[in-house]
Amino acid sequence: DAKTTQPNSMESNEEEPVHLPCNHSTISGTDYIHWYRQLPSQGPEYVIHGLTSNVNNRMASLAIAEDRKSSTLILHRATLRDAAVYYCILRRQGGSEKLVFGKGTKLTVNP
Amino acid sequence: DAGVTQSPTHLIKTRGQQVTLRCSPKSGHDTVSWYQQALGQGPQFIFQYYEEEERQRGNFPDRFSGHQFPNYSSELNVNALLLGDSALYLCASSLAGTGVTGELFFGEGSRLTVL
Numbered sequence: 001d002a003k004t005t006q007p008n009s010m011e012s013n014e015e016e017p018v019h020l021p022c023n024h025s026t027i028s029g030t031d032y033i034h035w036y037r038q039l040p041s042q043g044p045e046y047v048i049h050g051l052t053s054n055v056n057n058r059m060a061s062l063a064i065a066e067d068r069k070s071s072t073l074i075l076h077r078a079t080l081r082d083a084a085v086y087y088c089i090l091r092r093q094g095g096s097e098k099l100v101f102g103k104g105t106k107l108t109v110n111p
Numbered sequence: 112d113a114g115v116t117q118s119p120t121h122l123i124k125t126r127g128q129q130v131t132l133r134c135s136p137k138s139g140h141d142t143v144s145w146y147q148q149a150l151g152q153g154p155q156f157i158f159q160y161y162e163e164e165e166r167q168r169g170n171f172p173d174r175f176s177g178h179q180f181p182n183y184s185s186e187l188n189v190n191a192l193l194l195g196d197s198a199l200y201l202c203a204s205s206l207a208g209t210g211v212t213g214e215l216f217f218g219e220g221s222r223l224t225v226l
Contacts, residue, residue, distance in 0.1 A: 043217030101153030
């Protein structure tokens with residue numbers, strides 16, 4: 001499984017944008033980039049995924065570098081409810097469907 | 112629409128005992144996976160069940176076993192409990208055929224403490 005690297009922690013202020021980085025320098029052409037987050041005392045929840053192009057949904061945006069060796073999850077206006085551990089995960093087309101979690105980035109949102 | 116439900120939410124066992132954890136998948140989902148999450152770590156894949164068979168397995172000993180029923184619900188059994196088995200056990204459901212672009216839905220987990 002290709003490896004991802006994320007900062008251990010980040011801090012943000014409420015109502016400000018947050019950019020969560022992820023490095024995946026050994027990514028292969030068929031690896032999808034997925035983001036999940038885990039709020040306190042809950043199971044992980046899906047946030048967004050992409051392959052090559054930038055993606056937007058109601059929760060967040062995903063910006064993928066042109067060489068695909070890094071990506072950034074963007075929360076446009078952080079709320080207190082966005083405080084969670086964010087996991088960047090690679091999933092290979094035709095490969096195992098399991099999710100391989102690292103330690104993720106713990107996001108703290110200050111009021 | 113009920114999401115993934117797990118039971119029990121918390122339980123305490125002693126070393127050497129056996130435990131059974133239960134999971135009901137999200138309505139319409141037919142595939143169930145189990146993950147173990149130690150404190151401060153990301154979840155680790157245990158195994159996946161589809162059509163009542165174990166389809167994939169992570170790096171866990173045979174003390175960890177499972178079952179899937181015809182209604183797609185699932186059980187995780189752990190025998191001969193060790194202190195290191197203390198963790199949050201998460202169940203995730205998905206729909207077969209969605210592959211690696213499909214979304215997994217997780218339950219809130221069962222917190223197991225082994226004394």
